[in-house]
Amino acid sequence: MRVPLSWLREFVDVQLTPEQLADALTLRGLEVRGLERWGGNWGKMVVGELLEVSPHPRADRLQLTKVRIGKDQVLEVVCGARNIAAGQRVPVALVGALMPDGRLIERAEKMGVASEGMLCSGAELDATDDGDGILILDAKAPLGVPISDYLGEDVIDVDVKPNRGDLLSLLGLAREVGAITGSPVKYAARKLTEGSSEVGEGLKLTVADPALAPRVVLRVVDGVTVAAAPDAIQMRLKAAGLRSISNVVDATNYIMLELGKPTHAFDRAAVGTGIQIRQAKAKEQLETLDHVQRTLDASDLVVADERAALALAGVMGGASSEVSAATKSVVIESAVFAPTTIRRSAQRHSLRSEASHRFERGQELDLASLAADQVAALITTWAGGTARRGQLDSDPKAVGQTRELAFRPERVRQLIGVSIPDAEQSKLLAGIAISVTEAKGATSVPVTSKRAVSAAKGESLLAVVPPWRRDLELEADIAEEVARLYGYDRITPTLPGRDLPGYLPQPTALRDQVRTSLAAQGLSEAVTHALVSPALSDRHAEPVGLVTGPLAEREGAAASETLLLSNPLSADHDQLRRSLLPSLLDRAEANLRYGALSGALFEIGRGYGGTKGGPTEWTRLGIVVWGEIAAAAPGGAPRLWDLDELKRLVASVASLCNATPRYLPLEAGDATLLHPGRSARATGEGIAGLIGELHPAAAEWRPAPRILMTELALHGLSSGQPAVRRVLLPPGTPPIQRDVALAAPAGVLIGDLVALARESVKLAVSVELFDLFAGGGMAPGERSVGLRFTFQPDAAAALDGAITAEVDAFTTTAAKRYGTKVRGAETQ
Structure with a gap:
């Protein structure tokens, strides 16, 4: 400001x-x-006194003047203005002066007479808007003084x-x-003289919803003459950053700067029999003062009469009721509007004004009446006319109330770090009209918006907060006021009293390692918007209960309730996503439309949902792949993305998080986005999620290339650290491998067999599936499952007996649990 x-x-x-x-x-x-x-740009311009004014001998529109600018300095200046006379004091631009519009003043001959400067109008100085005549200064203006010193601010x-x-x-x-x-603040309200007519004659006030307009005050001034405001007022407004419009409008702006209370003046002839404060009708039209036709929203607040909207309340007036030179009577509206409503209207219409800037920050109720009176007083002074008797006030009892805010002086000292006595704290607060009283007993001290602490008798004081300080709500707010009034420059800087930790682990270290690994394997990272449309959100959501136990506690568990925005940016961004897959699939489809027949995208992001306890969020890894993994070698076939390749990719990422995935069939309601026969649940210690091929019913499905996707919760993805890898010397003996081929019923899950093998054969450093087939000598309903066990003994043949015992125990358990039979065993 x-x-x-x-x-x-x-x-x-x-x-x-x-x-x-x-x-x-x-x-x-x-x-x-x-x-x-x-x-300050009025260089070489001074106060001059007109000694003589006479007609130019060769030009009817020009006058010859003699101007004294000092004791013995008299200049001859040719001037075209008609409002000048001997004895007046005027601004004189000397030869060499540079005018605000860029003109350089030079000695010139005009119709045979030399002119040694220029007499300046207010517009030429950019001090007022009057360019028709010379700016006439006060008769007591000091002669020869630079204009920048006399009129400058x-x-x-x-x-x-x-x-x-x-x-x-x-x-x-x-x-x-x-x-x-330490100086007292003084504000003397201007005296308003009222006429005999009542303000309510032919005019009434209606407020449809007092919550949107807690107080509205109207005044009427009749018999005004709209013209330019006094020069001094125009210059003061220009210095404050506002342009002068007319004496009536300038009066509203002047009081707005004085009191911080926006008001508006309507041409009474353009207003019907009543002023209504109401919400706009859907698609209602209003031409605002900037002469833009605007279509109003039903949530916009308007000032209207019985016929149509007259102004967008708190933002800008309407062109139909604009004060003009023909205006003879004005209605002054001074109101307090709900800040949120004004902010939304200003944003919706991309229309910011000095008024909306103030309304958005809240208004003091008492100012509605005071500002209306003060504007009326200025209008009657500057534009003449008579104010009608009284006000139309929607709620005269709506006045600002003081509030008591408890604080603990000792806590203030702790927060500031300076020992300021209780009495000095009270004195500092009194300087900004916050009086302090003793608390009569135990008090509740607000420390956050949702938490308060109890202070015993004698531990706290009560700050009586004036109505204009709506920002003071907590104990810390009082401490901040004490600190700044005491003076930040008086607070001695001190280093922290405790040693800082020598090392803080980077919370995104594991996540960054996963990103690096996926990028190294040819995937591109995507960053999609967390705000999505209803159509995108409804396509897929992570099943509730998919992630449980310690993994859910660390990475978050999905919630079923969608979080909707109360004030969305657009219809396509009105809710928070519950899964990464719809957005990633949308990007994959966009790439395919643009001709990218192969691709691989990943994103590490959050999903959001609501529970009975409030909003919650969870961190996931999403991957979408399609087409070729790598181009074909000469004479060879390209590698294509399929479930095996995607599972290989998942295994490499899971190993970074010390997780071991196994796969189970989908459960009912898991996902309508995934192929029912080519998808699975990924589960295991430190991992959970869904993996599979896109459902054939999906709009993005193509026979080729096939789209595959997965969304996983991984231990440590949100804020974990990479595991420290131990480097060991190469073993002194070669590894031992044993292959076991089992004839398993077709309904047995391979993942269950592998999990049992790892659980039973604890000496094995790795267990992997190396063979899987049906037919070719297998009985109907059976398939061959080949498992390879790798052992690393310290010495040759040191573990032969123990290895044989554990492998035999595994095959026996598998036979009992799953009905498998050993097809053969071979030691390598």
Whole structure:
């Protein structure tokens, strides 16, 4: 917010230089983004006095003037303006002056008469909008003084944070400056003289929903003459960053900067018999003051009459009721609107204004009435007219209330790190109108938005928070106020009192290793949006209960409830995903449409869902592959992605996480996205998920290339560390391998046999399936399962007996449990 210091000094005595004030505000948490001398570009321009004004002998539209700019300095200047007369004091641009529009003033001859400078209008100085005549200065303006010194303003630009809406006004900043300098804040409301007519004659006020507009105040001023605002007002508004429009509109902007309260003036002739504050009708049309036709949403709040919408409430007025030169009577609307409603309307229509900027941060209820009176007082002063008697007020009892906020002075000292006595804390808070009283007994001290602690009698104080400080809600907020008022520069910096840990493990180390491994195997990482459309979300969700036990505790378990956004960016991003696969499949289909007949994508991301205990999330690895793994060698066939290749890929990733996958049939309701006969559940210690081929009924299915996918929970994927690999010396003896061929019924799961083999033959360093076939000598309903056991004894033949015993125990157990028979055994 741009603050002209001469205006600020009307509210509080400021003896500091602009630089000192900027430093003081910044050190107390109010960052000053910049300092500016408004009018500092008026070089070689001074105050002059007109001694003579006479007609030009050769041009009817020109006048000859003699201007004194010093005790013995008189210039002859040719001028075309008609509003000048001897004795007036005016701005004079000397030869060599550079005007704001880039013109250089030179000595020139005009119709045979030399002109030694230029008399300046307000528009030529970019000080006012009046370009029709010379800017007439006060008769007491000091002769010869630079215009930049006489009319210029020191302006500070304060970066007001979103939680401090009270600082978007001169009055709010004056309170802060007063706390720094110790000077009292003074604001004298202007006296308003009312006429005999009642404000309610021919006008009524209706508020449809007080929750959206807690207080609305109307005033009416009749008999106004709309023209330019006084020059001094135009210059002050320009210095503050606002352009002058007219005396009526400038009055609303002037009070907005003074009090932080936006108001709006309607042409009374364009308003019907009543003002209504209501929500817009669906598809209702409104042309705003920027002359853009807007289609309103049903959630927009509008100011309307009985016929149509007149303004987008809190954002911008409408063109149909705009104040113009023909306006003779105005309706002043001063309201407090719900901040969320105004913010959404401004975002929806991409329409930000000074008014919406303030409404979005909340408004003080008391200001609705005060601002209406002050705007009316300025209009009657600048534009004439008479204010009607009284106000139309939707809720006169809606006034700002003080709040009591308990805090512990000892806790404040701990948070700040400075021993500030209780009395000094109270004195500092009193500087910003927060009075402090003793708590009469035990109190509840809010420490977070959801938690409070109990303080015994004598341990806490009560801060009485004024209504304009809506940002103060917790004990830590009071501590922050004490710290900044005390002065951050007075707090001695200290190093932490405890030693920092020598090493903190990188929580994404294992995840990064998985990424690197997959990329090295030719996969491309995708990052899809966590916000998806209903159609994408409904395609697939991880089954609830698929991931359980310690793995669910570490990586998260899926939830069935979809999390919907209350304020979505678009219809295609209105809910949080419950699986990575639909988004990855969508990207795979896009690649296929663009001609990529082979590809492999992976993503490590989160799924989201709701439970009775609240929202939850889980971390998963998703993979989608299709087409060729590698191009064919000359004379050979290409390697294609199939379930075996995908399982090989899963095994390599699982080994990084110390997980060993085994595969089980899908259960009912597992996935409608996967092929019912070419898919499985992946399970095992440290791993769980689904793997398979795309369902033939899916829109993306093709005979070739086939699309395969998997989504897995892996131990440590969210925040795990890679296992430390032990490096051993090569063994002194060669490994021993034993192959066992079993005739197994077709219904026996291979994964169950492999799991039993690993459980039974503990001496084996590895167990792997090396052969699987049916037919060719096998009985109907049977298939041959070949398992290879690898052993590493310390000495040759050292484990022969133990190996034989464990393998025999395995075959015996398999025969009893699964009905298998040994086809033969061979030692290598």
